[in-house]
Amino acid sequence: MKTLALVNQKGGSGKTTAALNLAAALAELGRRVLVVDTDRQASAHRWAMARDGAAPRPVHRLPVEDEGGARHFSAELRRLAAGRRAGIVLVDCPPGLPTAAIAALLVADLALIPVTPSPLDLWALEDALGMVAEARKARGGKLPRVGLVPSRLIAGTTLARDLPETLESFGEPVAPSIGQRIAIAESAIAGQTIGEYQPGSKGHEEFQALARWTVEAVKGGP
Numbered sequence: 001m002k003t004l005a006l007v008n009q010k011g012g013s014g015k016t017t018a019a020l021n022l023a024a025a026l027a028e029l030g031r032r033v034l035v036v037d038t039d040r041q042a043s044a045h046r047w048a049m050a051r052d053g054a055a056p057r058p059v060h061r062l063p064v065e066d067e068g069g070a071r072h073f074s075a076e077l078r079r080l081a082a083g084r085r086a087g088i089v090l091v092d093c094p095p096g097l098p099t100a101a102i103a104a105l106l107v108a109d110l111a112l113i114p115v116t117p118s119p120l121d122l123w124a125l126e127d128a129l130g131m132v133a134e135a136r137k138a139r140g141g142k143l144p145r146v147g148l149v150p151s152r153l154i155a156g157t158t159l160a161r162d163l164p165e166t167l168e169s170f171g172e173p174v175a176p177s178i179g180q181r182i183a184i185a186e187s188a189i190a191g192q193t194i195g196e197y198q199p200g201s202k203g204h205e206e207f208q209a210l211a212r213w214t215v216e217a218v219k220g221g222p
């Protein structure tokens with residue numbers, strides 16, 4: 001089982017959107033995926049429930065609000081993944097208080113950090129990478145690996161063009177970018193993934209590229 005954590009203390013960077021659309025794109029590649037929603041706002045879980053009549057999505061709520069919850073997190077994840085026979089677990093973390101993110105980073109193979117083109121996000125990225133460094137130290141190795149995901153890029157803007165290069169300077173691998181697309185926001189409102197809402201669209205292709213990148217990034221041992 002491989003565990004991917006979507007983390008960023010900064011709100012609205014695209015963690016939940018990435019968790020759900022990446023899960024769908026990984027499923028397209030034939031992977032059995034489970035999304036674990038650790039956010040008390042339960043956005044991922046609500047999105048999964050927004051589909052009238054359709055088969056339930058593999059999204060499970062597991063809020064981590066205190067040290068106790070964090071202590072049982074790893075065992076709970078394994079139990080949930082085994083129950084679903086999931087090969088990949090995607091953990092969607094909340095913004096703000098870092099308890100859930102720390103718990104997720106202590107078990108994750110890969111931390112995906114969506115970053116939008118804003119100085120606020122770059123400062124938050126320093127915090128997130130600080131947490132990754134702590135987790136690596138606690139685990140005595142190189143895990144979690146990191147993928148910086150340029151997120152919500154507005155086409156044709158200098159900020160969007162420069163972000164991937166700016167992210168390179170943080171010394172961690174940079175994943176394929178996700179554009180700011182109306183269809184991605186609309187698909188969430190409809191309780192769908194971009195691949196369901198607009199199959200073959202640019203947004204769908206972006207998440208497919210991110211899924212392929214992710215599969216490569218978690219290949220092999222630590």
Ligand SMILES: Nc1ncnc2c1ncn2[C@@H]1O[C@H](COP(=O)(O)OP(=O)(O)OP(=O)(O)O)[C@@H](O)[C@H]1O
Nearest residue numbers: 011012013014015016017095152179180181184185
């Ligand atoms: N690529 C995108 N294109 C268009 N809209 C997007 C995109 N990514 C995210 N959004 C929209 O931006 C808002 C924030 O996205 P999302 O909820 O995924 O961020 P988050 O990091 O999970 O936020 P939080 O920190 O509050 O959990 C949502 O309204 C979502 O629909």
Ligand SMILES: [Mg+2]
Nearest residue numbers: 015016039043
């Ligand atoms: Mg979220």
